[in-house]
Amino acid sequence: MGERQLTRDFFDRPGPEVAPDLLGRVIAYGPVAVRLTEVEAYGVPGQDPASHTFRGRTARNAVMFGPPGHLYVYFTYGMHFCANLVCLPEGIGSGVLLRAGEVVAGAEIATARRAAGASRTVPGRDLARGPARLAVALGFTREHNGLDACPPGPVTVLEGEPAKPDLIRSGPRTGVSTGRDTPWRFWIDGDRTVSPYRPHVPRRR
DNA sequence: TAGACGATCACCT
DNA sequence: GGTGATCGTCTAG
Numbered sequence: 001m002g003e004r005q006l007t008r009d010f011f012d013r014p015g016p017e018v019a020p021d022l023l024g025r026v027i028a029y030g031p032v033a034v035r036l037t038e039v040e041a042y043g044v045p046g047q048d049p050a051s052h053t054f055r056g057r058t059a060r061n062a063v064m065f066g067p068p069g070h071l072y073v074y075f076t077y078g079m080h081f082c083a084n085l086v087c088l089p090e091g092i093g094s095g096v097l098l099r100a101g102e103v104v105a106g107a108e109i110a111t112a113r114r115a116a117g118a119s120r121t122v123p124g125r126d127l128a129r130g131p132a133r134l135a136v137a138l139g140f141t142r143e144h145n146g147l148d149a150c151p152p153g154p155v156t157v158l159e160g161e162p163a164k165p166d167l168i169r170s171g172p173r174t175g176v177s178t179g180r181d182t183p184w185r186f187w188i189d190g191d192r193t194v195s196p197y198r199p200h201v202p203r204r205r
Numbered sequence: 206t207a208g209a210c211g212a213t214c215a216c217c218t
Numbered sequence: 219g220g221t222g223a224t225c226g227t228c229t230a231g
Contacts, residue, residue, distance in 0.1 A: 055228080058227080060226085075226060076213070077226095
């Protein structure tokens with residue numbers, strides 16, 4: 001039950017449609033598995049200023065324009081990796097950012113990975129709370145950009161137990177100054193692993 | 206070629 | 219609760 005893998009059809013839809021449907025699903029890579037509790041959708045080129053694909057295809061975001069169901073890992077802020085799942089057919093750049101989750105397997109390994117970059121032990125609840133933490137817990141880096149997350153790919157997304165519709169909440173995306181009108185951030189209400197909301201604050205110089 | 210900034214996190218007060 | 223760290227990527231000139 002719930003251990004079936006999601007197929008490519010699942011991702012062949014607009015990001016805002018896929019995102020809430022991903023809540024409660026389990027993404028696994030190697031020994032570590034994470035149950036998703038918070039995601040963010042990113043729209044099509046030219047319509048979503050917050051998306052990496054807004055200005056069209058570049059060498060960096062090429063994976064987002066590829067076939068759906070693949071992993072898009074990017075480096076940001078000079079120190080963090082974030083993982084996305086590509087949506088919509090090849091040629092259209094859209095995806096879903098994995099923001100937070102709960103480690104349900106391989107917690108020891110995830111802890112070791114997190115500890116490598118931290119000076120003290122990490123509480124289990126915080127293992128994958130936040131996009132960069134989630135990427136570290138699963139072991140995703142630049143090398144994993146473009147991996148297939150559908151059968152028979154090395155990354156698997158399991159059916160898990162989809163979140164109940166009445167527990168799904170949506171709101172403005174984090175760290176986004178434009179396009180606030182699009183509530184494309186989705187999370188499971190009341191889940192302790194959901195990252196705290198942070199309104200957009202321009203960085204001082 | 207140079208300048209600016211970003212889908213953030215950990216640590217300090 | 220506030221702030222500094224840190225660098226790849228894009229855009230303009």
